[in-house]
Amino acid sequence: MYSHGSESLLKQARDIQDAEMAKFCSRMVKQTQARDQGPQGLQGRDQGLEAVDSLQRLHLILAASGRLHQRLLALLLSSSGEQLQVLCAAVLRETAPPSDHKLNYSQCSGGRFEGSALGRLGETPRADVPSHIHAALSITSPSLADHVTLLNKKLIDWLRYASTQQGGGASSVGFFNGPRIRQPGPVTELDGGPSGDFFTVLCVAQGFTEDQWMNAHAFSLLRPWLLASSAAPGDNDRSDVDGSVVSMVSATSSSSRLLAPRERLREKSFLYAQRLIEQSDRKALKRADSELQKACLVEAVLILDQVCLEDVSQVFRAFPAVKALYGRLSPELGAARVLLAVAQFYLNHGETAAVDCEPVWRLVFGRLPAELFNDPHLAHSLLRFTRLHLHHLQPRVVQYTQAFPNLLKFLAWDSPAVLEDFVDLLPSLVTPGTAVELLHSLLDLPCLSATLVLQLRSPKTSSEEASLSLEAFRSPAHRGLFLFLLRAEAGSGDTIARLATLHRLLAEAADWPRVVQAAQAVPVLLHVYFNAVVTVTPASHTHTSVLPLSFPPHRVLSFHLLRFCKLRPSLVVDQSHELLEFAGTTANAFSKEAVFTDVVWLLGEVLSGGSDPRCSVELITSCFESLEAVLFEVTSSAPPPGEEPVAPRVITSLMSALAKLASRSHDLIPRVSLFLSKLRAAARGGAVVWSREEDLVAIVTRGEELCSLLRLPGVAQSVLTPPPRGPRWHRDLNVAPSLQLRALSGLALLH
Amino acid sequence: MVHCFLINTVCPVSALEAGDSRVLFSRVFGPDDASQDEALSAEERRALQRDKLLLVARQVLSSVTLSREASGRGPTEGVAAAAATDEATALQEADSGVQRLRAGDPFLGERSVLWLAVQSLAFSLVCLPHENLLLAEGTLRSLARHCLEHLRLLGHGSEVLLKVDRIDFLLSKLLPHGQLLFLNHRFTQSLEKDIAAYMAK
Numbered sequence: 001m002y003s004h005g006s007e008s009l010l011k012q013a014r015d016i017q018d019a020e021m022a023k024f025c026s027r028m029v030k031q032t033q034a035r036d037q038g039p040q041g042l043q044g045r046d047q048g049l050e051a052v053d054s055l056q057r058l059h060l061i062l063a064a065s066g067r068l069h070q071r072l073l074a075l076l077l078s079s080s081g082e083q084l085q086v087l088c089a090a091v092l093r094e095t096a097p098p099s100d101h102k103l104n105y106s107q108c109s110g111g112r113f114e115g116s117a118l119g120r121l122g123e124t125p126r127a128d129v130p131s132h133i134h135a136a137l138s139i140t141s142p143s144l145a146d147h148v149t150l151l152n153k154k155l156i157d158w159l160r161y162a163s164t165q166q167g168g169g170a171s172s173v174g175f176f177n178g179p180r181i182r183q184p185g186p187v188t189e190l191d192g193g194p195s196g197d198f199f200t201v202l203c204v205a206q207g208f209t210e211d212q213w214m215n216a217h218a219f220s221l222l223r224p225w226l227l228a229s230s231a232a233p234g235d236n237d238r239s240d241v242d243g244s245v246v247s248m249v250s251a252t253s254s255s256s257r258l259l260a261p262r263e264r265l266r267e268k269s270f271l272y273a274q275r276l277i278e279q280s281d282r283k284a285l286k287r288a289d290s291e292l293q294k295a296c297l298v299e300a301v302l303i304l305d306q307v308c309l310e311d312v313s314q315v316f317r318a319f320p321a322v323k324a325l326y327g328r329l330s331p332e333l334g335a336a337r338v339l340l341a342v343a344q345f346y347l348n349h350g351e352t353a354a355v356d357c358e359p360v361w362r363l364v365f366g367r368l369p370a371e372l373f374n375d376p377h378l379a380h381s382l383l384r385f386t387r388l389h390l391h392h393l394q395p396r397v398v399q400y401t402q403a404f405p406n407l408l409k410f411l412a413w414d415s416p417a418v419l420e421d422f423v424d425l426l427p428s429l430v431t432p433g434t435a436v437e438l439l440h441s442l443l444d445l446p447c448l449s450a451t452l453v454l455q456l457r458s459p460k461t462s463s464e465e466a467s468l469s470l471e472a473f474r475s476p477a478h479r480g481l482f483l484f485l486l487r488a489e490a491g492s493g494d495t496i497a498r499l500a501t502l503h504r505l506l507a508e509a510a511d512w513p514r515v516v517q518a519a520q521a522v523p524v525l526l527h528v529y530f531n532a533v534v535t536v537t538p539a540s541h542t543h544t545s546v547l548p549l550s551f552p553p554h555r556v557l558s559f560h561l562l563r564f565c566k567l568r569p570s571l572v573v574d575q576s577h578e579l580l581e582f583a584g585t586t587a588n589a590f591s592k593e594a595v596f597t598d599v600v601w602l603l604g605e606v607l608s609g610g611s612d613p614r615c616s617v618e619l620i621t622s623c624f625e626s627l628e629a630v631l632f633e634v635t636s637s638a639p640p641p642g643e644e645p646v647a648p649r650v651i652t653s654l655m656s657a658l659a660k661l662a663s664r665s666h667d668l669i670p671r672v673s674l675f676l677s678k679l680r681a682a683a684r685g686g687a688v689v690w691s692r693e694e695d696l697v698a699i700v701t702r703g704e705e706l707c708s709l710l711r712l713p714g715v716a717q718s719v720l721t722p723p724p725r726g727p728r729w730h731r732d733l734n735v736a737p738s739l740q741l742r743a744l745s746g747l748a749l750l751h
Numbered sequence: 752m753v754h755c756f757l758i759n760t761v762c763p764v765s766a767l768e769a770g771d772s773r774v775l776f777s778r779v780f781g782p783d784d785a786s787q788d789e790a791l792s793a794e795e796r797r798a799l800q801r802d803k804l805l806l807v808a809r810q811v812l813s814s815v816t817l818s819r820e821a822s823g824r825g826p827t828e829g830v831a832a833a834a835a836t837d838e839a840t841a842l843q844e845a846d847s848g849v850q851r852l853r854a855g856d857p858f859l860g861e862r863s864v865l866w867l868a869v870q871s872l873a874f875s876l877v878c879l880p881h882e883n884l885l886l887a888e889g890t891l892r893s894l895a896r897h898c899l900e901h902l903r904l905l906g907h908g909s910e911v912l913l914k915v916d917r918i919d920f921l922l923s924k925l926l927p928h929g930q931l932l933f934l935n936h937r938f939t940q941s942l943e944k945d946i947a948a949y950m951a952k
Contacts, residue, residue, distance in 0.1 A: 001871045002760045002773070003907040010773070010912065011766070056913045083952055086916040086923075190935065201933040208941065220932045224752060227881060286936045288889075295886040296933060302883075337885050376818075380849040380863065381884060416817045420851050513820045 013057075013064040021061070028054045055087040062094040148229060152261040155225065158211060158218035160268045162199040167209035187212075190284040190293070200272060202279040202289075202296060222269055223299060226306050229262070266307050270314060273300035273307075277321050281328070294335050297325070301341040308349050315349045322346075326360070336368055336378050340385055347392055358399075365403035370488055373409040373452065376417055383410065383421040394428050404429045406488045408441055412449040413514065415521035426525060427532035435533055440495040442525050444485065447502060449518035450509035451485045472505040481505075530560035534567060562598050565606065572606040573614050576623070579603060584626035586633045589650050590640065597653050600627065604657025608664050608721050617665050624661045624668055627654055628675065635682055648695040652702045655679070659706040663716040673710055676703045753887065753929040754862060754877040755779040756894070756922060758911060759808035761815045762871035772808040775872070775911050776918055779804075780929025803857040807864060811875050814850045815868040822846070838899040842892070845869045849884065852877070867895050872904060872911075886931045893939075897921050901950045920949050 016024075031051045164187055187195045187203040195203050201216050259267065277300050280293040304318045326342050329335045343364045350357040364382070372378050386393060386400070386407075393400045407425075410418050429438060441448075454473040461470060472478050481502045484492075496502065509515050565572050572579065579599055582588060588596045603623055607615050631654040639645045655676065662668035680703050683696060690696045709716045758776040767773060779800060791799065824846075845867050852862040858877075865887050866875040874895045878887050901917055902910040911918075924942045925932070934942070 001869075001904055001907075002762060002764070002775070002911075003909075004765075005907060006775075006909040006912055007764065007766055007773075009909045052916075056915060059915050060912050083916055083949070086919050090915050090919050201938075202935060204935055204937040206937070208938065213938075216933060216938060217930075220930055221752075223883075224881070288936050288939070291885075291889055292933060292935055295883060295889060298885050299883050299933070376848045377884065377888065380851065384851070384863075414818070414821065417814065417848060417850060420853060513823070517817065517821060 009060070010064055013061045016061055024054075024058070024061075028058060052083055052087065055091065059087065059091050059094060062091060149261050151225075152229075152265045155218050155222065156261070156265050156268050158214040159222070159272050160198055162211045162215035163209050164195060164199050164203075165209075166205035167207040167212060189279060189282055190286075190289045191282040192285060193282070196278075197275055198271075200275055200279065202276060202293065219272065219299075222272075223303055223306065226266075226269065226303070226310075230306075230310055263311075266311060266314075269303050270307050270318070273303040274318075274321055276300040277325055294338055297335065297338045298341045301325070301338065301345055305341075305345045305348055308345075312352060315352045318345075319349070319353045319355065323355070330359075330363055333367065333371055336372055336375070337381055339363060339368070340378075340381055344385060344389070347389055357397075361397050361399040365397075365399045365406060366488055369403070369406040369409050370486075373413045374456065376414060379410040379414065379418055380421075383407075383418055383425065387421060387424055390425070390428055401429060401431050401434060402490045403488070404434065404438055405441060405490055408445065408448060409452060411521065412445055412518050413452055415445075415449075415517045419521050419524065422521075422525060423528055426528045430529065430532040434490045437490050437494045439529060442522060442529060444495070445522050445525075446510075446515045446519040447506055448485050449515045450506045450512065451482050453509070453512060453514055454482075455486070467508060469506055469508055478502075478505060526560070530564070534564065561595070562602070565602050569606045570612055572602055573612045573619075576603075576607070576619060580623055580626050583623075584630060586630050587640075589630060589634055589646050590644075593647055593650060597650055600650075600653050600657050603627070604653075604660040607661065620661050620665045621668065624658060624665075624672075627658055627661075628671075630654065631658065631675075631679075635679060645690070648690070648698055651699055655699075655702055655706060659710060659716070660720040662710060663713065663720040666713050669710050669713060669716075673707050676707050679703055752879060753780060753882065753926060753931060754858070754879055755804065755807075755929075756926065757804060757808060757811070757873075757875040757877070758898070758918075759811060759873055759875070760871060761812050761868050761873045770809065770813065772805075772812040774804055774808045776915065777804045778919070778922060780926075806857045807852070807875065807877060810850060810852065811864060811866045811873050814848055814866060815846060815873055818846055818848050819868075838896065838905060841869050841899065841905060842896055845895070847888070865891055867891050869895060869899065870905070874898065883931065886933065890926060890931050894921060894925055897925070897946065901946075917950060921946060 028051075031054055166185055166187055187199060187205040189195055190202055190204060199212055199215055201219050205212070276296045280297050280300075284290045284293055301322060304314075304322065308315045308318055322342055322345050326339070326346075329339055329342075333339075343360050346355070346357045346360045350360075364385075368378065368382060407429075411422050450469065451473070454470055457470060458473060463471075463474075466474070473482055478501070481496060481498060484496050485502075579602070583596065583599050583603060606612075607620055607623055631651065634646050634654075635651065658672050658675070662672040680700055683690075683699050683703075709719065756776075756778050757774060760773040760775065763769065764771070764773055847865075847867045849863055849865050852858060852864055854861045861880055863878045863880070863882070863884065864875050865878060865884065866873050868874075874891060876887050876891050878884065898904060898911075898918060898921065901921070902914055904911060924946055932938075
């Protein structure tokens with residue numbers, strides 16, 4: 001498709017020299033002049049084709065190199081012939097800045113638009129009308145209010161009063177009978193039946209009249225117009241005054257003559273949308289038309305939504321149709337996108353109409369993600385809907401926060417496409433009740449991804465071809481594991497006990513592309529998750545399982561562990577038993593080095609009577625003894641076979657932690673000083689061989705520093721035990737005056 | 752209204768680095784964000800617009816590549832692998848998807864880019880937030896079908912670069928001024944007559 005030929009053509013265009021360009025341009029000028037003035041007929045046609053060819057090449061050169069030849073501009077502006085005009089417009093777009101060329105309707109920027117052009121709407125040829133309307137869409141100036149009104153009136157005419165007779169082109173010329181003008185019949189519906197009411201885009205005919213075309217155009221830009229002009233001034237909305245009084249009697253349409261144009265347009269839009277909903281119930285004869293029906297349904301429901309937002313009294317008129325549509329479509333999920341539009345309507349107006357919206361939410365957050373997780377367009381639309389209406393959904397729709405196992409299916413299936421959406425949505429899914437389960441679900445995302453692949457593969461693969469994981473998926477013994485992953489709602493447990501079994505069964509899925517992509521999304525989401533958890537969950541909540549000590553080593557997790565505990569020091573004391581168990585296991589110093597260092601640091605930093613009254617001398621002593629034991633083992637014996645010697649950082653952090661603990665319980669000071677001095681000697685000639693001289697020096701230096709510090713217990717305590725909320729000496733009533741005096745006298749001395 | 756229509760490569764191109772895409776056709780509808788900034792000169796505005804489109808093309812390329820990888824189809828080799836299938840089959844086998852473009856990255860407001868990847872080319876529509884995406888998908892498919900037919904994109908020619916007027920004409924009929932149209936099969940037939948007449952020239 002895209003070949004080397006195209007690539008070299010582009011290169012030629014980009015590298016064209018100035019002299020060559022000038023020659024080409026003068027040739028072009030001659031050609032276009034000759035064509036305009038020269039002979040007609042075949043020779044003229046050849047010249048025309050040559051001119052077209054040159055223009056096409058010129059466009060390519062300009063697009064590739066961005067260079068301009070001024071002389072051509074005037075000539076291009078005056079060319080005739082449809083194809084040349086299109087090409088000239090394209091060339092002009094490449095050369096001129098968008099807003100300078102008034103000829104070029106398609107590039108009108110809102111600010112430069114001339115209001116009088118709107119007034120000429122009646123005479124403008126069909127294709128240009130949308131451009132005026134689009135320019136009008138970006139109007140904000142109040143002086144154009146009249147034109148807005150005019151446009152509203154025009155739209156009403158086109159939408160409601162288009163002809164219902166078929167257009168020209170219905171005449172048949174019989175070969176034997178001579179020309180006969182057959183009377184064009186009425187337009188028909190998509191299923192061939194006669195048209196019931198006014199003309200809409202879902203009516204067909206052999207040929208269309210001009211106003212029927214305008215009907216199609218007008219409907220196509222109706223909703224953008226309603227959205228854009230709802231903020232525009234000019235039309236006094238009487239309905240705003242009545243809107244606060246929701247009247248159930250206003251079910252009949254008000255007499256149109258008395259309403260302002262804007263209100264009339266709303267009324268006509270309402271009727272058009274209702275008619276489309278009725279027409280979509282018919283079975284279209286062509287497949288393309290069935291697709292159109294769905295798109296029309298989405299548009300119709302959104303128009304009703306918009307109209308009801310502007311005029312609350314319309315809700316009672318609109319609801320029956322929308323409800324009936326929901327009832328018709330919800331059993332099958334073929335029109336899922338329409339159901340999303342219906343959900344939006346329910347969300348905005350369900351309360352006003354006092355309608356039970358629960359079935360809708362069960363569908364949106366239950367069935368749709370569970371059955372259609374592999375439809376990228378639905379995923380995008382559903383997640384977008386959720387994002388835009390989060391402020392409504394989160395407080396009011398309990399199904400939303402409980403539905404994260406289902407929503408994560410979109411992510412597990414196609415993480416690159418929806419990751420951005422989840423980064424935005426995840427914080428809203430973190431609630432005190434579900435936080436732990438959510439964390440486990442995030443960590444299990446690759447497993448979910450593999451399970452979804454198996455779920456889709458299962459019906460299509462015979463038992464002979466089934467792989468190990470597919471067999472496991474189908475076997476009743478392991479069914480429970482997979483069903484847990486595929487659950488639709490939170491609340492049935494945080495995680496499964498037989499996680500290791502699941503990992504074993506899915507081992508071959510580790511390099512499936514979808515699973516790999518899902519795995520790459522996990523660290524990003526963990527960051528988002530932990531940032532959200534800190535703000536959402538109250539301090540008193542027990543974070544027992546949140547401490548990720550038992551999880552495989554993961555940089556993200558240990559980073560957040562540290563951050564978490566710094567924010568909530570009481571957590572360390574709460575979990576001191578687990579932390580001590582972890583820190584007291586020497587094997588962890590080798591295999592989970594990063595987490596180990598962090599835990600040791602935490603214990604040393606936080607465990608003090610000052611930070612938490614529960615921190616007793618016994619606790620400090622037992623912690624000291626565990627760490628001392630580990631340090632002794634690590635430095636006095638060779639590392640286990642197959643392992644590298646422990647990192648120097650582990651050793652220095654252990655030493656520091658011991659010193660800190662000792663500084664708070666002074667009985668321990670002699671013990672630690674003795675230990676550190678023995679360590680100095682052992683480090684030099686002991687069982688452990690250090691790979692770098694700097695490591696040895698660092699350890700020995702640290703030992704010496706700590707020893708000398710501990711000779712002054714009072715100093716050691718203030719240095720090694722930070723005040724609970726950071727240094728505040730400048731605020732302390734006792735300390736501050738002396739600091740201030742010193743500063744002032746220093747300044748005075750400078751003078 | 753659609754923000755822009757784009758055709759770009761989604762195969763490895765020898766002259767470009769991996770991850771870079773060649774924009775073969777682009778058309779921006781309506782006022783774009785850059786024109787709001789009066790401090791820039793015309794040239795700068797054009798260059799800025801071009802850069803934004805290139806960013807979109809790269810985003811589409813990575814979406815297409817990841818999607819094909821995930822569904823087990825490797826990225827197509829631009830020249831070698833393209834078998835001489837007919838347009839209808841190529842379109843049926845095409846991958847499609849949609850990607851969110853955050854506000855500011857690269858356009859001022861949020862956008863959704865709908866893409867349809869046919870062998871080594873991708874057709875994309877960058878849509879504004881409240882667009883009817885179902886309609887946009889149908890329009891994109893229709894545009895792609897006409898481009899494939901009338902520009903002989905499955906062959907090795909360079910029509911996509913040279914026959915810009917044809918694409919512009921298609922856009923003026925099917926997506927006039929960026930407006931998505933609700934067209935039933937009769938309306939479409941009428942437009943296709945006009946299109947066929949133009950392409951025959």
